Amino acid sequence: xxxxxxxxxxxxxxxxxxxxxxxxxxxxxxxxxxxxxxxxxxxxxxxxxxxxxxxxxxxxxxxxxxxxxxxxxxxxxxxxxxxxxxxxxxxxxxxxxxxxxxxxxxxxxxxxxxxxxxxxxxxxxxxxxxxxxxxxxxxxxxxxxxxxxxxxxxxxxxxxxxxxxxxxxxxxxxxxxxxxxxxxxxxxxxxxxxxxxxxxxxxxxxxxxxxxxxxxxxxxxxxxxxxxxxxxxxxxxxxxxxxxxxxxxxxxxxxxxxxxxxxxxxxxxxxxxxxxxxxxxxxxxxxxxxxxxxxxxxxxxxxxxxxxxxxxxxxxxxxxxxxxxxxxxxxxxxxxxxxxxxxxxxxxxxxxxxxxxxxxxxxxxxxxxxxxxxxxxxxxxxxxxxxxxxxxxxxxxxxxxxxxxxxxxxxxxxxxxxxxxxxxxxxxxxxxxxxxxxxxxxxxxxxxxxxxxxxxxxxxxxxxxxxxxxxxxxxxxxxxxxxxxxxxxxxxxxxxxxxxxxxxxxxxxxxxxxxxxxx
Amino acid sequence: xxxxxxxxxxxxxxxxxxxxxxxxxxxxxxxxxxxxxxxxxxxxxxxxxxxxxxxxxxxxxxxxxxxxxxxxxxxxxxxxxxxxxxxxxxxxxxxxxxxxxxxxxxxxxxxxxxxxxxxxxxxxxxxxxxxxxxxxxxxxxxxxxxxxxxxxxxxxxxxxxxxxxxxxxxxxxxxxxxxxxxxxxxxxxxxxxxxxxxxxxxxxxxxxxxxxxxxxxxxxxxxxxxxxxxxxxxxxxxxxxxxxxxxxxxxxxxxxxxxxxxxxxxxxxxxxxxxxxxxxxxxxxxxxxxxxxxxxxxxxxxxxxxx
Numbered sequence: 034x035x036x037x038x039x040x041x042x043x044x045x046x047x048x049x050x051x052x053x054x055x056x057x058x059x060x061x062x063x064x065x066x067x068x069x070x071x072x073x074x075x076x077x078x079x080x081x082x083x084x085x086x087x088x089x090x091x092x093x094x095x096x097x098x099x100x101x102x103x104x105x106x107x108x109x110x111x112x113x114x115x116x117x118x119x120x121x122x123x124x125x126x127x128x129x130x131x132x133x134x135x136x137x138x139x140x141x142x143x144x145x146x147x148x149x150x151x152x153x154x155x156x157x158x159x160x161x162x163x164x165x166x167x168x169x170x171x172x173x174x175x176x177x178x179x180x181x182x183x184x185x186x187x188x189x190x191x192x193x194x195x196x197x198x199x200x201x202x203x204x205x206x207x208x209x210x211x212x213x214x215x216x217x218x219x220x221x222x223x224x225x226x227x228x229x230x231x232x233x234x235x236x237x238x239x240x241x242x243x244x245x246x247x248x249x250x251x252x253x254x255x256x257x258x259x260x261x262x263x264x265x266x267x268x269x270x271x272x273x274x275x276x277x278x279x280x281x282x283x284x285x286x287x288x289x290x291x292x293x294x295x296x297x298x299x300x301x302x303x304x305x306x307x308x309x310x311x312x313x314x315x316x317x318x319x320x321x322x323x324x325x326x327x328x329x330x331x332x333x334x335x336x337x338x339x340x341x342x343x344x345x346x347x348x349x350x351x352x353x354x355x356x357x358x359x360x361x362x363x364x365x366x367x368x369x370x371x372x373x374x375x376x377x378x379x380x381x382x383x384x385x386x387x388x389x390x391x392x393x394x395x396x397x398x399x400x401x402x403x404x405x406x407x408x409x410x411x412x413x414x415x416x417x418x419x420x421x422x423x424x425x426x427x428x429x430x431x432x433x434x435x436x437x438x439x440x441x442x443x444x445x446x447x448x449x450x451x452x453x454x455x456x457x458x459x460x461x462x463x464x465x466x467x468x469x470x471x472x473x474x475x476x477x478x479x480x481x482x483x484x485x486x487x488x489x490x491x492x493x494x495x496x497x498x499x500x501x502x503x504x505x506x507x508x509x510x511x512x513x514x515x516x517x518x519x520x521x522x523x524x525x526x527x528x529x530x531x532x533x534x535x536x537x538x539x540x541x542x543x544x545x546x547x548x549x550x551x552x
Numbered sequence: 553x554x555x556x557x558x559x560x561x562x563x564x565x566x567x568x569x570x571x572x573x574x575x576x577x578x579x580x581x582x583x584x585x586x587x588x589x590x591x592x593x594x595x596x597x598x599x600x601x602x603x604x605x606x607x608x609x610x611x612x613x614x615x616x617x618x619x620x621x622x623x624x625x626x627x628x629x630x631x632x633x634x635x636x637x638x639x640x641x642x643x644x645x646x647x648x649x650x651x652x653x654x655x656x657x658x659x660x661x662x663x664x665x666x667x668x669x670x671x672x673x674x675x676x677x678x679x680x681x682x683x684x685x686x687x688x689x690x691x692x693x694x695x696x697x698x699x700x701x702x703x704x705x706x707x708x709x710x711x712x713x714x715x716x717x718x719x720x721x722x723x724x725x726x727x728x729x730x731x732x733x734x735x736x737x738x739x740x741x742x743x744x745x746x747x748x749x750x751x752x753x754x755x756x757x758x759x760x761x762x763x764x765x766x767x768x769x770x771x772x773x774x775x776x777x778x779x780x781x782x783x784x785x786x787x788x789x790x791x792x793x794x795x796x797x798x799x800x801x802x803x804x805x806x807x808x809x810x811x812x813x814x815x816x817x818x819x820x821x822x823x824x825x826x827x828x829x830x831x832x833x834x835x836x837x838x839x840x841x842x843x844x845x846x847x848x849x850x851x852x853x854x855x856x857x858x859x
Contacts, residue, residue, distance in 0.1 A: 066719070069817065073637035080590050081636070157590070157605060211639050227639075228648060228817075229721055229809040262719045262807045266703055270711045271718040430584030430822050438583070 062256035063532070063548055066268050066280035070228050070261045075210030076197040077149055077156035082456075082523060082541060085194045087231060087259060089542045092197030092216035095123055095142065096188065097243035102303045102356030102458065102539040104192040107243030108137065108217075118183030118492035125174045126242055131200035132221045139176035143168045144201035146178070158195045163187045183490040185497060186461035189358065193458050193540065219244075219252050219546050230260040239546075245538040246546040253534075253549045272296055272527055278550070279535060279543070282527040284403050287345065296527045300345055303356025303539035304520035306456040307349060311514060313439035313448035314476045318392055320448070323380040325512035327392070328450060329370035330377035331418040334517045337410040341403050345525060346518045352463060352508050354519040356539045359460045359501035368509035369516065377418040388419045396422040397439075397451035399432050402522050408452060422450070433473070440474040454521045458540050460488060460501045467504075467513065476513045560846050564839035568832065572626075575831040576619045579824055585611055586635040586822040609635060611824075622828055631832070632825040641829040645811060649833060651721060652803070652810030655729055656795040660788065662734025663741050663795075668784060670738070671745025675780075676772075678750055686742065693739025698798055702732040702805040719807035729806040733798050737791055744787050749780040782852055789845030793838040 067086075072079035076088045097107035106112075109123040129137040146168045149156035156162070163184030169177040180187070190196055200215045207213075214222050219241065220233035235252040262268045265283035272280050273295075282290055282298075290296050310328060312319035319325050335348045349355070350365035370376075386392045396415075398408040408424045415422050427435065432451065439449045453473075455462060468485045469477040484504050491497040508514040526543065528535050534547035587606045606612050610621055625632050631641035674686045705728050710718045717725050752758060753776055761771045800812030807813075811830055818826035 071637075072634075073639070075637075078638055079636060210637070226647075226809070227644060228814055229807075260719070260807070261809075263804045263813065264703075264807070267706060267718055267805055267807060270706055273711050274714060274718055276718050276720075428584075428820055430586075430589040430820065431582070432584075433588045434584035437588075 061254055061550060062258050063254050063279070063545055063550065064258045064260060064277045065543070065545070066260050066262040066271055066277040068261070068263050068265070068268075068281060071225075071231065073210045074214035074222065074225060076195065076199065077154075077158070078210055080157055080195075086542060088197045088216075089194040089218070089538075090220040090233060090257065090545065091214060091218045091222060092194065092199070093129070093137070093218050093244075094192055094194060094196050094198060095125075096192035098189075098192045098245065098458070098539050098542075100245060100303075100539065102305070103358075104188050105243050107192070108198060109191075110242070112188075114492060116492075118185060118490065119180045121178045121180075121187065122171070123176050123178075125176065126240075127174060129217055129240070130238055131202060131217045132215045132236060133200065133202050135200065135202050136173075137198065137200060137217045138173040139170040140173070141198055141201050142176045143170050144204065145197075145199045148199065161186075161190050161195060163190070183492060185489060185492055186459045189459040194542070220257055223256075228261060230258055233257040233259070241546065244544070244546070246544050247534075248546040252546045254545070257545050269527070272529060275529065278529045278532050279526055281523060281525060284525070287525060287527075288343070290527055296529060299526045299528055299535065299537060301520060301524040301526070301537035301541050303354075304456065304524050305354055305357050305458050305540045306454065306520040306522065306524070307352065307354040307516060308452060308454045308518050308521040309349075309352065309514050309516045310450055310512075311436070311453050311473070311475060312450045312512075313436075313442070314513070315440055315443045316448045317446045318384065318386075318394070318448060319450065321384060322511055323384055324392065325515070326370050327377040327380040327384075327418065328415065328420065329512045329515045330373045330380070331415050331420060332411060332515070332517070333372040333414055335372075337407055337414065338518045340410055341407045342518075346520060349516040349519040352505050352514045352516055353457070353460045353501075354516075357458060357460060359498050359505065361502065364502055365505055365509060365516070368506045370509070370512060374418050377420075381419050386419055391416075391419045391421040393421045393447055394423075395447070395449040396424050397432055397435055397449055398424055398426050399429050399452065399454060400426050404452060411452075436473045436475075440471075452517070456521075456540070460504070463501075463504055463508070463514075464489060467508065476511075481507055556850055557843070557847060560843045564843055567839055568835045571831055571835040572623070572828065573619070575828055576615065576622065579819075579822070579827050580615050580618075582819075582822065584822055586824060587611060589820075589822055590636060618824075622825075626832075631829040634826055635823045636821055641825045644814065644826065645829050645833050648809055648811045648814050649837075651808060652796060652799050652812055653837070655726065655733065655799055655803070655808055655810060656792060658726055658730035659733035659737060659795050659799075660792060662730055663737035663791065664784075664788070665738075666734070667738035667741025668745050668781075670742040672749055672777075672780075674742065674746040675749035675753065678746075683746075687746070690739040690742040693736050694743070696736055698732055698736060698801045699805065701736065702729070702802055705732055706805065721807075721809050725806065725808065729799075729802045729808050732805070733795055733802050736798075737795060740791065741784060741787065745780070745784055748783045749776060752776045752780040755779075778852070782849065785848055785852065786845060789842050792841045796834060796837065 067083060069083050071084040071087050072081055073084060076092060093108045095107065095109040096104045099105045108126055108129055110126050112121055112123045114121050125139060131137050146165060149159055149162050164181040165178055166181045167179040171177050197216065200217060203209045203215050219236050219239045221236050223232040223234050225231045234256050237251045239251040241249050262271060268280040269282050269286055271277040287298060291298055312325050314320050338346050338348055350362050350369045351360045353360055381392060396408055396412060398404050405426050412422050412424055436451050464485045466472050467476060467481055469482050471477050484500060484507065487500045488497060488504060491500055523541060526537065531551050533549045533551050537543050587602055591602055610618060633639060634641055634644060670686050674683045677683045706718060709716045709728060716727055758771060758775050761775055799810055800816055803810045803813040804816065815830040
């Protein structure tokens, strides 16, 4: 019976859907097509960019991000930290309302954080909240967070949609995260048909305190439909017919779209996405820094990117990308191994490799986004100095598993290299990647561990920046994390001519509050 | 008849069970686990926390234990929760299964409606220009990849003519995916119908009936059609399974919200409970269709049920 009872509603709903009852978009609805769907409406239950983008529309956060990617006040109009960096007190804006017309106050903040640290169902991003040990509601508009140890990455985290404030009226609500979600953001949930579409309506009472948008209040358009169209050519077709207003186009069609001029192309900036070389460092050849440096010196990233991506991507010199705290192109350029094929050949000769006896390796590449073509250009560049790299293309799941497996293998002499891609809003990502044991069990050292640990506790921004850049220097000089380019995926949007005001905020958050459908 | 049916049902149950074992082994053979993928690229979470999430989902247990947990839940009518989003797998599947079934049925309807008459006509005009032309078209239809045909139809009917929508899940949205899936299968039915009809037409009893002077139309209707359609009915069962499989590609092109597209996403995300649930549902549907076809076949051909 359980099997039947639980499913009949969903089945009936789907039959209704097939009957075409839920398919219409009103004339004044914005339609945004993406390749995939969200995982959950509950910000504690997912990690995907697709989910984050939707949460950013439905929920508010204590802080927001400015155009440069830096945290600014939003629902919290101000905040103070104690000298040790173990206590943060936030003063909230008065009059913020949840979608169910209840006020958003310190209790909602406490509810959100307590849920993140729930013993039974903690947030899947619990670790990113840091070592919070207590949340105190000082008064309805003041909330104090106590941390076991300093964790400066908390502040940028509170500006990201991972920390979306969930109104406490969601407590105990049946279907929270799947059929219901009460936030306080500019858009309210109407419905979510998994795999098909999310229908949002504007929050007419919205006040924008800090989110990056010119519009200080409610969105201009009545509705926003976020629909799933997995096939890139179908997204382009839907853009051409006007079924869809905004979508990620097929990458290879971008030059044609630009030439035709009917649709405009918008490229996200300050995405935090970083594409880089990393190596299997626990066995030859890449356990020797000279082999890693040889690859870095043999790679002409600027030329390769220009060839494959034109001006849609740019070379990145730092281990964290533009818009992320500590990024300084000039600083990093001093330490990033420059393109120098002769230097690469010298290093390889020291290791006993020649053009006739090349260094053989496997180059692991994530499928999609024209990365295979880019890999082929890099393959040719490496071949010019005597590195014979065989390209292996795989989906991201296989790549992650394989890279870890490569690092856990200490036997053999043909260690791999991989074109890895990560994104985060704070240099704390380097802690996840390179602090013992490391996300992929790759390079670690006590010296690097100590530096990374310090980047988490230094409360003075200048001191932290200096330490973060010390980490950059270490990673670059030792060719552990060789940055290639930014951004790397999901950053190009094609927009119909009647759409005005669309832009993409830092860290790939499309904003629809300013959008007006003209024509 | 009952013995015939019960044997088929038992065999079907065994097939489904073997499928669940195989799928459990195969999905774990693919590199990459769902939690690693969930945290890939966009998450600064500690490795310890990733391990904690793996433990909470039971992914740190040996595969036989995970399979036993799956079966334990299954007998209670529970397919578990999705790894991404933590929603009941049964709900997620049942929300989309009707869409795939509607698509497969519509495609089958188109395939039979177009394929059988063409095959019959080609058989009737065996060796003529009509026969050759129709069979060349049929071979072209079989050879055409769904992906290519789907995009061509989409660009012509949706973009150029603007008659049909590009994506979505209404009745109008059903036309193009059903045509894509149906047309290539129509070609298969046309070829099969033709060869089957020619076989039957060459039978002695048909020749005798014609020699006796019975009208050709009557012979075709009464003697040829019924016998000649038997293999076509069998083929319908097999093709239905293929259509469910083919729907995976077609659903992606036309954004049709069916279980095929869901399965592709789940495989990329290594969402084991959805993959297991999908394969289970898929095999149940295919087995049920096969049993139905067997039963239908038995009704049409008394020799089957007597054996």
